[in-house]
Each structure stands twice: as C-alpha cells, then as structure tokens.
Amino acid sequence: MGRITLDKVRKSFGEVEVIPPLDLTIEDGEFVVFVGPSGCGKSTLLRLIAGLEDVSGGEIRIDGQDATMVPPAKRGLAMVFQSYALYPHMSVRKNIAFPLRMAKMDAAEQERRVKAAADVLNLTDYLDRRPGQLSGGQRQRVAIGRAIVREPAAFLFDEPLSNLDAALRVGMRLEISELHKRLKTTMIYVTHDQVEAMTMADKIVVLRAGHIEQVGSPLELYRNPRNVFVAGFIGSPKMNLVDGPIAASHDAATIGIRPEHIRVSDEAGDWLGKVGVSEHLGSDTFFHVTCEGISEPLTVRVGGEVDLRYGDKVWLSPDPDHLHRFDDKGLRIA
Amino acid sequence: MAPAVFLLLVWMLVPLCMTLWFSLRDYRPLRGGDLGFVGLENFARFVSSSSFWPAVLTTVLIVGGVLLVSIIFGVLLAMLLDQPMWGQGIVRILVIAPFFVMPTVSALVWKNMFMDPTNGVFAHIWRAFGADPVVWLTDVPILSLILIISWQWLPFATLILLTAFQSLDSEQLEAAEMDGANPLARFFFIALPHLSRAITIVILIQTIFLLAVFAEIFVTTGGAFGTRTLTYLIYQRVLESQNVGLGSAGGVYAIILANIVALFLMRIVGKNLDR
Ligand SMILES: Nc1ncnc2c1ncn2[C@@H]1O[C@H](COP(=O)(O)OP(=O)(O)OP(=O)(O)O)[C@@H](O)[C@H]1O
Ligand SMILES: [Mg+2]
Numbered sequence: 211m212g213r214i215t216l217d218k219v220r221k222s223f224g225e226v227e228v229i230p231p232l233d234l235t236i237e238d239g240e241f242v243v244f245v246g247p248s249g250c251g252k253s254t255l256l257r258l259i260a261g262l263e264d265v266s267g268g269e270i271r272i273d274g275q276d277a278t279m280v281p282p283a284k285r286g287l288a289m290v291f292q293s294y295a296l297y298p299h300m301s302v303r304k305n306i307a308f309p310l311r312m313a314k315m316d317a318a319e320q321e322r323r324v325k326a327a328a329d330v331l332n333l334t335d336y337l338d339r340r341p342g343q344l345s346g347g348q349r350q351r352v353a354i355g356r357a358i359v360r361e362p363a364a365f366l367f368d369e370p371l372s373n374l375d376a377a378l379r380v381g382m383r384l385e386i387s388e389l390h391k392r393l394k395t396t397m398i399y400v401t402h403d404q405v406e407a408m409t410m411a412d413k414i415v416v417l418r419a420g421h422i423e424q425v426g427s428p429l430e431l432y433r434n435p436r437n438v439f440v441a442g443f444i445g446s447p448k449m450n451l452v453d454g455p456i457a458a459s460h461d462a463a464t465i466g467i468r469p470e471h472i473r474v475s476d477e478a479g480d481w482l483g484k485v486g487v488s489e490h491l492g493s494d495t496f497f498h499v500t501c502e503g504i505s506e507p508l509t510v511r512v513g514g515e516v517d518l519r520y521g522d523k524v525w526l527s528p529d530p531d532h533l534h535r536f537d538d539k540g541l542r543i544a
Numbered sequence: 545m546a547p548a549v550f551l552l553l554v555w556m557l558v559p560l561c562m563t564l565w566f567s568l569r570d571y572r573p574l575r576g577g578d579l580g581f582v583g584l585e586n587f588a589r590f591v592s593s594s595s596f597w598p599a600v601l602t603t604v605l606i607v608g609g610v611l612l613v614s615i616i617f618g619v620l621l622a623m624l625l626d627q628p629m630w631g632q633g634i635v636r637i638l639v640i641a642p643f644f645v646m647p648t649v650s651a652l653v654w655k656n657m658f659m660d661p662t663n664g665v666f667a668h669i670w671r672a673f674g675a676d677p678v679v680w681l682t683d684v685p686i687l688s689l690i691l692i693i694s695w696q697w698l699p700f701a702t703l704i705l706l707t708a709f710q711s712l713d714s715e716q717l718e719a720a721e722m723d724g725a726n727p728l729a730r731f732f733f734i735a736l737p738h739l740s741r742a743i744t745i746v747i748l749i750q751t752i753f754l755l756a757v758f759a760e761i762f763v764t765t766g767g768a769f770g771t772r773t774l775t776y777l778i779y780q781r782v783l784e785s786q787n788v789g790l791g792s793a794g795g796v797y798a799i800i801l802a803n804i805v806a807l808f809l810m811r812i813v814g815k816n817l818d819r
Binding site: 282288289291293295296297 | 715720721723733737738
C-alpha cells in the first residue's frame with residue numbers, strides 16, 4: 211500500500227516560504243510526476259515526503275497514518291537520488307543489501323532479495339564490482355536495486371535520469387515504467403523533461419513557486435490546460451500564445467494554439483506570415499513563422515514532406531476546435 | 545633549477561655520507577679521537593646494548609599513542625567543526641593554533657604550567673577534589689609525553705580530517721538515513737570509510753615526524769624514567785657518551801627504519817588512491 215496525502219503542507223527556509231500551504235493526494239499504485247521550472251520546489255516537496263526535511267506546517271499521511279513526525283527510515287519509502295548516492299567503498303551486492311542489513315534481516319533472505327533485484331535489473335554480472343567501476347546507467351540501476359529490495363510503500367525519484375545521455379535515458383525511462391507496471395507500487399518522480407513526464411505519468415503535478423498549478427493525466431493537461439502557465443509549460447515544442455487584438459477578436463486576453471493545430475496554406479488563411487528557421491526531424495518539420503500583428507514567431511508543425519524555404523510567404527489558420535482561450539488573469543475560458 | 549637541485553643534494557647527501565662514514569669508525573672526540581675503522585662493530589654494539597630494546601618499545605608506545613589520540617580526537621573534533629556554528633572561522637583558527645607553537649615552548653608550558661606537581665593547573669584541580677596531585681613526568685612519563693605531543697599534532701590531524709568530512713556527499717548520508725541506518729551506523733558505514741584515505745595520510749605523515757621527536761623529551765624528562773626513544777638514544781650516544789661512531793650507526797638504523805615505514809605507508813596510500 212502507498213497512499214500519500216499532503217494536508218496543508220508548508221515549508222519555509224528561514225524567512226523564505228518555498229512551499230505555501232499545499233494539498234495533494236497520491237493514490238496507491240499511481241505514477242505521479244512533479245514538473246515545474248527550476249527552483250519551484252519539486253525537490254523540496256519530495257524531500258518533505260521522504261522526511262529528509264521537516265515540514266513547517268501541515269500534515270503528511272501515509273496510508274492514513276500521520277507520518278509528519280516519523281523519521282525517514284520508518285516511513286517505508288525509498289528514494290533514488292540524482293547523484294545515485296551509492297556507497298563508493300561497498301560492492302554492488304553490499305550496496306543493494308545495505309537497507310536489509312540495517313533492518314537486521316537474516317543473511318539468506320538478504321541474498322535471495324539481492325539476487326531477485328539483480329535479476330530484474332540485469333545486474334547479476336556486476337554484483338562484485340564497486341560503483342566506481344560501473345557506467346552511469348548501471349549505477350542508476352544499482353540505486354534502483356537498493357530501493358526495490360526494501361519493498362517500500364512508495365518510490366521517490368529526484369531527476370534520476372538527468373545525468374545520463376539521451377539514448378540511455380530512453381532505455382531507463384522504459385525500464386522504470388516497466389518496473390512500475392510490474393511492481394504496481396506508488397512512484398513519485400521529479401523531472402525537468404517533458405517527454406519523461408508525458409510518457410511515464412499516470413498523473414502530472416505542475417508546480418510553480420511551490421503552488422500546484424494543475425493536477426491531471428498527461429492528456430488532460432495537454433488538452434485542457436487550466437491556465438496560461440500550464441498551457442505554456444506542458445507540450446514540446448511549446449504552445450503558441452498570442453495576445454493583443456487578435457486574442458481580443460476571439461473574446462480572450464490570450465489565445466493559445468498548439469503547433470500541430472495550425473493549418474498551412476500558400477493561398478488563403480487567417481494570418482499571413484514569413485517562414486523563418488525550420489527544423490526538420492524527418493517525420494515532422496517545425497517551421498517558425500513570423501506573422502503580422504503577432505510579436506513572437508509562431509511554431510507550426512507539418513508533415514516531413516512539406517517543402518517551404520526561408521523567406522517564403524504562407525497563410526496560417528488555427529483550428530477553431532483546438533483553440534485555447536484565457537482571460538486577463540490567465541485562466542482558461544470554457 | 546639545476547643549482548637548486550645541486551644545493552639540495554649537497555644539503556642532504558653530505559650529512560648522510562658523513563653519518564655512513566662515521567658509523568664504520570671508532571670515533572670518540574674527547575676520548576682518544578678517531579681510532580680507525582672497526583667495520584660493522586658499531587652496528588652490532590648499538591643493537592646489543594641493554595638500552596636498545598627498551599628504546600624501541602618507548603618509541604612504539606609514544607608514536608602509537610600519539611597516532612591513536614590524534615586520530616580519534618581528530619575525527620571527533622573534525623565532526624564538531626563541520627557543524628554550522630556561530631564564530632566558525634575563529635574557532636577553526638584557535639583549533640589550528642597549537643600547530644604553530646614551537647615544540648620546545650609547548651613542552652615547557654605543559655611541564656611548568658600544567659604538569660608541575662606543586663604549582664601546575666592539574667595539581668590544583670586534583671587538590672580541589674581532595675586528591676593527591678599526580679607527579680606527571682615521574683609517575684606516568686610516557687602518558688605525559690603522549691599528551692604533550694598529541695596536543696601539538698591534533699590540529700594537523702583535525703585539519704586534514706575536516707577537509708575530508710567536508711568532501712563527503714550529503715546525499716550519501718541521506719540515502720543511508722532512508723535505508724534505516726542510525727547515526728552510529730551512518731558514521732561507521734559511510735563516514736569512516738570515506739575518511740580512510742585521509743586517516744592513512746595522517747598516519748603516514750605523523751609517523752615520519754613522530755619518529756624524530758626530540759625537543760619534547762629533552763626539555764621535560766631528559767630521557768629519564770623510561771622515556772628514551774631511539775632518537776634520544778642516538779643523541780645520548782653521540783653527545784653524552786661522546787661516541788660518534790656508535791651514534792652514527794644508530795642514525796643509519798633510524799634512516800632505514802623511517803624509509804621502511806615511509807615505503808610501507810606509501811603503498812597503502814597508493815592503493816587507497818586507486819579506488
Ligand atoms: N536548504 C535550503 N535552504 C534554503 N533554501 C533552500 C534550501 N533548499 C532549497 N531552497 C530553496 O528552495 C527553492 C526550491 O528548491 P528546490 O530544490 O526544491 O527546487 P527544484 O524545483 O527541485 O529545482 P530544480 O529543478 O532546479 O532541481 C529554491 O528557491 C531554493 O533556493
Ligand atoms: Mg531539484
């Protein structure tokens with residue numbers, strides 16, 4: 211079991227309030243991703259849940275039990291750190307067995323669990339090596355191994371993949387999702403990476419300056435962002451946001467339109483623009499188009515076969531069904 | 545650069561060669577002068593003398609004792625100084641201060657201000673509790689010397705261990721905390737192994753210097769009450785017995801011993817650095 215409830219949890223470092231009162235419920239077995247700009251308090255929130263920081267107010271409940279004052283080791287949570295935090299002088303086997311050893315589990319059971327974890331994570335051949343003799347991806351797996359042997363109520367990950375190269379990230383991303391499907395244990399995952407958030411999460415929590423801006427499934431957030439911030443934050447490339455008279459003509463302070471929801475034509479359309487830089491990804495092409503009356507260039511996604519050149523004139527038309535409208539406070543207009 | 549190397553070589557080689565040369569001769573400046581070659585006789589006489597083994601034991605006790613005290617207290621002090629506290633800079637300077645006091649001065653201060661059986665601070669404390677003052681340098685001479693020398697070397701050990709502590713990744717400690725390690729387990733399983741290299745370096749450097757400790761013994765016990773170390777024995781042979789040949793042979797032993805220690809410890813450090 212691993213149902214985690216935050217009830218008006220606050221955190222200040224001295225004078226600075228990093229997390230104003232915040233409510234959040236994480237259901238058992240859910241894969242929750244925290245995203246937000248740098249410094250918004252994602253790590254702090256995770257560390258509060260882990261018990262590595264003391265809350266300044268509010269209550270944390272794990273499976274209904276008040277865990278606010280419970281020391282980290284007793285919360286039944288396991289954490290995977292960005293730096294892996296492996297013990298450099300211990301072999302992989304000892305690293306993975308460390309929490310079991312601290313729990314004074316008998317040697318045979320320790321060995322069995324280490325073996326099982328090593329099997330799952332493809333570490334069997336490396337059990338006698340030191341962390342220093344492993345690659346980044348292998349170290350990451352050892353850190354995960356050390357977390358899973360404890361059979362925790364929930365896993366906490368703080369940007370676990372940010373030290374890996376792009377190819378390895380994709381692999382580890384799948385492995386972690388796979389692990390979640392298999393263990394069905396609650397996972398809380400902090401990341402900067404759009405793709406990680408969109409592909410792995412059951413539920414995304416978007417944070418800004420310690421506030422929760424929106425909570426929902428990846429597609430919910432993608433299709434119905436509650437405000438301008440979420441609209442601009444979720445999705446890569448970003449949603450195009452347009453204000454001024456054009457937005458006003460749609461009865462909104464700001465309108466948003468995703469790159470894939472703009473139709474391109476060389477004959478007719480709503481906005482006339484000039485093609486700037488284009489990014490060819492093979493399957494798709496992203497054009498940056500500067501339009502009259504719109505300050506920022508718009509990003510437009512078209513199929514890979516469309517051939518437009520720098521300086522070409524094009525007409526763009528937003529798909530009215532997928533137009534997002536926001537009022538002057540940045541909130542979505544239904 | 546070449547002149548500097550030349551100077552250094554002369555500086556080191558001339559005394560070394562002279563020691564080797566005298567160790568093979570029977571040379572007693574005030575009692576007959578240079579009496580010619582005697583082969584290895586000085587070497588045999590130095591180790592067969594009745595004072596040799598006791599001197600070895602004293603040396604081991606003092607070096608070992610100081611190492612033990614300075615490392616145990618060095619770790620504790622380093623841990624304390626690593627905590628954030630008010631006036632950190634000043635406290636750190638104060639902790640390092642003893643290192644800058646000359647050995648002769650610090651030994652004299654200890655002898656006269658702390659360990660003096662009638663006027664020393666310790667004697668006053670003992671009397672305040674109604675106990676008989678300890679006559680430190682006579683009753684527990686080796687312990688007293690260990691105390692004095694440790695006081696001088698503790699800052700060095702603390703400083704090196706403190707830097708080692710500061711390089712310990714705090715996430716490792718947090719990971720251990722989440723893994724259920726209590727503070728004691730965190731110290732023994734995480735912090736201490738992290739310090740092992742620094743501890744080896746402290747042992748290496750201190751051993752080499754401690755083998756040569758002289759001033760502290762000279763101004764306190766003068767080698768009496770079983771505080772005669774190898775270094776002190778050599779000094780006595782040369783200057784008190786006026787037997788330069790015998791003393792030089794002892795000096796050669798000391799050179800060999802120091803080199804063995806250095807070599808042995810270098811290997812440990814080398815191995816440590818590999819990880
Ligand atoms: N120990 C601390 N003392 C004081 N301020 C802190 C401390 N830890 C974090 N902060 C502040 O709290 C805020 C949130 O930090 P946090 O590390 O949670 O951000 P984050 O969302 O994880 O950022 P990133 O994505 O860069 O990792 C930051 O403004 C940071 O400066
Ligand atoms: Mg962070």
